[in-house]
Amino acid sequence: xxxxxxxxxxxxxFKNILDNKALTIYENTIASDVEDWDSLNHIQIxxxxxxxxxxxxxxxxxxxxxxxxxxxxxIESKLA
Amino acid sequence: xxxxxxVLKKNLKNNVDSLKVIKIAILADTxxxxxxxxxKGYGIENKVNFEIFEAxxxxxxxxxxxxxxxxxxxxxxxxxxxKSTEHLTKxxxxxxxxxxxxxxxxxxxxxxxxxxxxSQKLNCYILITNFIELNDSVFGNYASKVVSSFSYQIKRLxxxxxxxxxxxxxxxxxxxxxxxxxxxYQQTFDPKMYFIADMVFNIDFLPYLAxxxxxxxxxxxxxxxxxxILDLDNTLWGGIIGDDGIDGIEIxxxxxxxxxSELQLWVKQLKQRGIIIAICSKxxxxxxxxxxKTHPEMVLRLEDIAIFVANWKNKADNIRFIQxxxxxxxxxxxFIDDNPFERELVKKEIPxxxxxxxxxxxxxxxxxLKSLNLFETASFTLDDEYRTVKYQKEAERSFLQNSFANMDxxxxxxxxxxxxxxxxxxxxxxxxxxxQRSNQxxxxxxxxxxxxxxxISTDSNYYTFSFSLVDKYGDxxxxxxxxxxxxxxxxxFIENWVMSCRVLKRGMEIFTLDYVVSNAKLxxxxxxxxxxxxxxxxxxxxxxxxxxxxxxxxNNQYVLDLNIYKLGTQNFITRI
Numbered sequence: 001x002x003x004x005x006x007x008x009x010x011x012x013x014f015k016n017i018l019d020n021k022a023l024t025i026y027e028n029t030i031a032s033d034v035e036d037w038d039s040l041n042h043i044q045i046x047x048x049x050x051x052x053x054x055x056x057x058x059x060x061x062x063x064x065x066x067x068x069x070x071x072x073x074x075i076e077s078k079l080a
Numbered sequence: 081x082x083x084x085x086x087v088l089k090k091n092l093k094n095n096v097d098s099l100k101v102i103k104i105a106i107l108a109d110t111x112x113x114x115x116x117x118x119x120k121g122y123g124i125e126n127k128v129n130f131e132i133f134e135a136x137x138x139x140x141x142x143x144x145x146x147x148x149x150x151x152x153x154x155x156x157x158x159x160x161x162x163k164s165t166e167h168l169t170k171x172x173x174x175x176x177x178x179x180x181x182x183x184x185x186x187x188x189x190x191x192x193x194x195x196x197x198x199s200q201k202l203n204c205y206i207l208i209t210n211f212i213e214l215n216d217s218v219f220g221n222y223a224s225k226v227v228s229s230f231s232y233q234i235k236r237l238x239x240x241x242x243x244x245x246x247x248x249x250x251x252x253x254x255x256x257x258x259x260x261x262x263x264x265y266q267q268t269f270d271p272k273m274y275f276i277a278d279m280v281f282n283i284d285f286l287p288y289l290a291x292x293x294x295x296x297x298x299x300x301x302x303x304x305x306x307x308x309i310l311d312l313d314n315t316l317w318g319g320i321i322g323d324d325g326i327d328g329i330e331i332x333x334x335x336x337x338x339x340x341s342e343l344q345l346w347v348k349q350l351k352q353r354g355i356i357i358a359i360c361s362k363x364x365x366x367x368x369x370x371x372x373k374t375h376p377e378m379v380l381r382l383e384d385i386a387i388f389v390a391n392w393k394n395k396a397d398n399i400r401f402i403q404x405x406x407x408x409x410x411x412x413x414x415f416i417d418d419n420p421f422e423r424e425l426v427k428k429e430i431p432x433x434x435x436x437x438x439x440x441x442x443x444x445x446x447x448x449l450k451s452l453n454l455f456e457t458a459s460f461t462l463d464d465e466y467r468t469v470k471y472q473k474e475a476e477r478s479f480l481q482n483s484f485a486n487m488d489x490x491x492x493x494x495x496x497x498x499x500x501x502x503x504x505x506x507x508x509x510x511x512x513x514x515x516q517r518s519n520q521x522x523x524x525x526x527x528x529x530x531x532x533x534x535x536i537s538t539d540s541n542y543y544t545f546s547f548s549l550v551d552k553y554g555d556x557x558x559x560x561x562x563x564x565x566x567x568x569x570x571x572x573f574i575e576n577w578v579m580s581c582r583v584l585k586r587g588m589e590i591f592t593l594d595y596v597v598s599n600a601k602l603x604x605x606x607x608x609x610x611x612x613x614x615x616x617x618x619x620x621x622x623x624x625x626x627x628x629x630x631x632x633x634x635n636n637q638y639v640l641d642l643n644i645y646k647l648g649t650q651n652f653i654t655r656i
Binding site: 016017019039040043044046047057059062063 | 086089090093111113114270271272273275276277279282283
């Protein structure tokens with residue numbers, strides 16, 4: 001699965017958790033760009049990504065994601 | 081299957097205006113936002129609008145000890161206190177050995193202070209979580225022998241908490257420990273969520289917790305199961321009694337018999353705690369009864385079954401029959417059947433009844449049924465047991481009815497006694513209630529308030545009669561009334577005739593008319609006029625007057641000539 005496919009899947013997860021069908025996220029999107037992307041939703045997004053891709057993030061990783069792009073890189077490396 | 085958390089969360093957007101409102105407050109020592117969403121969403125899923133006050137993070141003490149807090153302003157019906165084992169563990173580890181040894185007792189004292197403080201200001205139910213009895217691997221298994229170990233104290237705390245609740249009838253325990261034992265702590269706790277967000281339950285566990293809390297609240301609010309209706313072949317035993325015969329069905333040591341023996345043992349426990357057991361099976365009755373009478377390894381016996389229905393009719397109709405005999409709500413019954421066709425048919429015909437979708441493998445039946453927590457209850461008292469006896473007697477009557485080929489023999493055997501009284505202060509509330517509630521046996525569907533009945537009872541143009549009925553199985557109470565209005569010196573009009581359907585087909589109608597006629601004659605009347613006003617619900621009594629010998633006039637009007645009417649055609653009921 002390449003980054004593009006991962007991004008498509010992640011978009012679905014974001015739309016679902018944040019309950020916003022119009023939302024689109026990109027590699028350079030950061031939390032403050034997106035309405036409702038607060039810590040409460042963040043943990044739900046992380047859990048949903050883990051489930052969808054059958055991967056596990058470390059707590060350290062979760063704390064250090066600066067934008068969606070870094071999240072993508074982490075997913076991609078775990079899937080490799 | 082429980083709905084997932086994301087389904088519950090989506091429910092939050094639904095319109096809840098038409099739903100029943102229950103006010104709950106949630107206080108937690110951990111982050112409870114998602115728990116709150118799950119409870120709210122689970123309520124909506126089940127047609128209850130939980131209006132929730134969720135305190136800010138870790139405010140249990142603040143909300144309870146500050147008399148001006150939001151909690152007291154909100155005044156909930158239910159207060160839910162979520163205390164986590166994780167935080168308790170942290171606290172425990174800071175204590176010295178003496179305090180550790182008294183830890184459970186100290187915690188109970190603290191909970192008592194909370195309770196006392198709350199009780200001074202609120203009259204709500206309090207639901208509090210118990211603690212997860214997980215070994216903390218400090219002493220390993222040896223912890224059982226060390227009073228100052230966390231494992232020892234947490235088990236004692238749970239036990240003490242149960243003792244504490246015994247005499248406080250507004251305090252209930254949410255048995256989170258048992259839920260987590262069932263699912264496994266590694267499935268319910270996500271260390272990431274805990275260390276990042278201070279959440280002690282992972283997302284997949286939230287629907288389970290929400291259901292559990294919902295179950296308790298609903299049971300306290302009066303909605304709980306009273307009856308389990310069971311199929312026989314491949315549900316209570318393996319195989320088909322009609323084909324395999326009494327020696328061929330699997331129960332006890334034969335084949336997969338253990339599966340069914342253990343299921344029956346559990347059902348028997350339900351019976352002993354007051355759940356009514358009914359059988360509904362497509363079978364020839366005689367053949368279906370045989371294992372209960374003669375199979376040495378059957379656990380359930382006929383005396384455990386309140387009502388036994390085995391025939392070839394449609395199961396939905398049979399369940400309706402069971403419901404009528406027991407006179408309880410469809411929503412208080414559970415139907416267990418291995419056959420998906422029967423389950424679907426019953427679900428479709430009777431949406432209110434609970435019909436679990438049993439797993440395919442019979443070996444999984446019992447663990448599956450237990451996991452559903454179908455029989456949550458908010459009380460267990462002598463009154464409950466008495467109520468069960470009442471239901472069983474009701475059913476016995478219908479058994480007896482089945483055992484008498486001749487209806488007259490059955491009725492003669494019931495030893496029925498009726499007391500007739502005009503409307504008086506003490507019976508007016510019940511007459512009014514009967515007029516409000518009866519839809520089927522209600523000839524003109526007039527609803528009377530107590531005030532109206534008081535006026536009628538003192539008006540000399542009215543004759544009023546109320547009837548009670550006692551039989552050898554118990555007191556049915558006031559079950560019928562007739563109100564007659566004087567039209568002229570020789571004619572009475574039946575303004576309304578109402579009877580409880582519980583006493584249908586017992587000759588009560590004839591007894592009632594006999595009494596009314598003899599009374600009318602004594603007062604010099606020679607004619608009674610009556611009317612049937614049809615409604616959607618009273619077709620039951622469409623032929624009521626004609627079957628009693630009234631002559632049909634146009635427009636659903638009837639007339640009875642009292643000089644022709646023959647009294648005393650039945651003698652099953654004695655008047656006292």
